[in-house]
Amino acid sequence: MKPNLGIKQLKQPETILIKGIREGLLITLGEGDWLSIFASLMEKITEKEKFFEGAKLALDVGNRILHAADLGTLRDRLADKNIILWAILSNSPVTELTAQDLGLATRISVPKPERIIKSIESSIPGEDAIFLRKTVRSGFKVVSNGHIIIFGDVNPGGEIIAGGSVIIWGRCQGVVQAGVDGDQNATVCALDLNPTQLRIAGIIAISPKRKGKPQPEVAKIIAGQVVAETWNPKSR
Amino acid sequence: MNAKVVTISDGDIGLRNLDVILGLENRIVYDIVDVVEGRCRIRQAMIRDKRLPELFLIPAAQTRDKSAVSPSDMIRLCEELRDEMDWIIIDSPAGIERGFRNALAPADLVLVVTNPEVSSVRDADRIIGLVEAEEKGPAQLILNRVNPALTKRGDMLSTEDVLELLAIKLIGVVPEDESVIVASNRGQPVTFANNSKAGQAFHNIAKRLLGEEVPFMNIEANNGIMNKLAKMMKFRGD
Numbered sequence: 001m002k003p004n005l006g007i008k009q010l011k012q013p014e015t016i017l018i019k020g021i022r023e024g025l026l027i028t029l030g031e032g033d034w035l036s037i038f039a040s041l042m043e044k045i046t047e048k049e050k051f052f053e054g055a056k057l058a059l060d061v062g063n064r065i066l067h068a069a070d071l072g073t074l075r076d077r078l079a080d081k082n083i084i085l086w087a088i089l090s091n092s093p094v095t096e097l098t099a100q101d102l103g104l105a106t107r108i109s110v111p112k113p114e115r116i117i118k119s120i121e122s123s124i125p126g127e128d129a130i131f132l133r134k135t136v137r138s139g140f141k142v143v144s145n146g147h148i149i150i151f152g153d154v155n156p157g158g159e160i161i162a163g164g165s166v167i168i169w170g171r172c173q174g175v176v177q178a179g180v181d182g183d184q185n186a187t188v189c190a191l192d193l194n195p196t197q198l199r200i201a202g203i204i205a206i207s208p209k210r211k212g213k214p215q216p217e218v219a220k221i222i223a224g225q226v227v228a229e230t231w232n233p234k235s236r
Numbered sequence: 237m238n239a240k241v242v243t244i245s246d247g248d249i250g251l252r253n254l255d256v257i258l259g260l261e262n263r264i265v266y267d268i269v270d271v272v273e274g275r276c277r278i279r280q281a282m283i284r285d286k287r288l289p290e291l292f293l294i295p296a297a298q299t300r301d302k303s304a305v306s307p308s309d310m311i312r313l314c315e316e317l318r319d320e321m322d323w324i325i326i327d328s329p330a331g332i333e334r335g336f337r338n339a340l341a342p343a344d345l346v347l348v349v350t351n352p353e354v355s356s357v358r359d360a361d362r363i364i365g366l367v368e369a370e371e372k373g374p375a376q377l378i379l380n381r382v383n384p385a386l387t388k389r390g391d392m393l394s395t396e397d398v399l400e401l402l403a404i405k406l407i408g409v410v411p412e413d414e415s416v417i418v419a420s421n422r423g424q425p426v427t428f429a430n431n432s433k434a435g436q437a438f439h440n441i442a443k444r445l446l447g448e449e450v451p452f453m454n455i456e457a458n459n460g461i462m463n464k465l466a467k468m469m470k471f472r473g474d
Contacts (some may be wrong), residue, residue: 032272055409066330134368135365135403137361137362137363137364137365137368138358138359138361138362138365139365139366140362140365140369153401153403155401156358156361157361157362158402171400173401
């Protein structure tokens with residue numbers, strides 16, 4: 001026997017994980033050659049015969065591909081110890097199919113999460129945004145992954161680039177990009193929305209020449225197009 | 237006007253022209269680069285105006301470029317002059333490069349001069365932003381070459397339009413005036429021309445800088461001869 005193989009064998013028992021679940025025991029097998037890990041599993045069971053007796057066992061074999069013969073042997077040997085193998089968990093579809101052929105389950109019901117009684121939370125978590133109390137002048141740029149709120153004007157030549165929505169409490173005459181990462185729900189609002197160019201989630205719009213008094217407007221994507229609507233307190 | 241000692245430092249190194257406008261071209265011996273590079277004392281580079289003994293010009297170098305002077309040189313220079321002078325006016329070159337940085341570095345107060353044209357106002361907006369970024373703001377605005385007739389027709393931005401966009405304090409409105417060209421060609425500041433509206437506007441700006449409350453003059457289009465006469469009379473009386 002090669003010495004390095006000896007080391008391997010020494011390590012293997014650690015790769016067997018035993019856990020109690022509602023349906024009985026769940027044993028997770030680590031990496032390693034099937035035959036040797038099978039041997040060490042049996043060894044472990046023999047060690048604690050009393051503990052395992054009469055147990056219902058589910059075995060997680062990981063990525064291993066096991067054939068009917070392997071699983072059959074496993075089941076028989078376990079049955080010798082008075083252990084019932086009822087499920088084989090595997091990432092390999094071949095092993096799963098084999099197990100199903102042998103009448104073994106391949107899923108254990110996901111343990112139900114403990115019911116958490118939530119206290120009624122009265123504060124609402126917000127989203128990341130940056131707030132700027134100044135005029136964004138020509139040649140300046142405000143960039144954020146979150147939302148951007150400007151308390152001031154955005155002058156022609158100024159640029160606002162947001163991952164989320166943009167709110168401008170003032171006149172907007174620069175270039176505004178909202179939802180640059182593709183957020184179609186992003187909106188752009190301004191008290192006077194008259195941007196050089198407006199982009200929401202990559203959709204480009206150029207605002208038409210407006211006549212009359214400026215009104216607060218909200219721009220959003222409706223049916224694949226950027227549409228600016230006058231803010232109306234009645235329909236929101 | 238109250239006598240105040242004023243030094244005008246021409247920040248446009250390589251494109252000097254304040255000396256021409258003041259008619260001091262032939263008196264230049266040393267310039268600002270000579271001062272910075274230690275070839276002369278600052279006093280030696282200051283040229284006294286021939287009309288106003290309290291006005292000095294420190295000329296820019298014509299044979300060098302902006303990199304000959306650094307912002308810290310400008311600060312040093314102005315610190316040296318600060319105790320002796322009431323006002324130091326630095327004429328910044330156009331653009332946002334070194335020359336602008338040089339002019340901005342020692343400044344306590346920034347006056348942005350712009351024409352009421354969309355492109356000029358856009359640039360002024362950028363300049364105001366840069367001034368703010370340098371924490372030298374808020375800048376104050378001088379609107380230059382306003383043509384009341386064009387404004388009235390809606391073919392030129394009005395003072396209100398510009399102010400709405402730039403949102404800074406207005407300190408002067410200078411009307412378009414032929415006498416500016418005439419005066420500068422003669423090497424005579426327009427403020428010496430008696431009946432020049434632009435000259436009057438500059439006087440008003442100076443007064444406002446000194447803290448006087450001066451109402452903005454009426455620069456409405458006055459095409460009628462009677463109107464013109466009335467205006468002239470009014471200025472004479474000033």
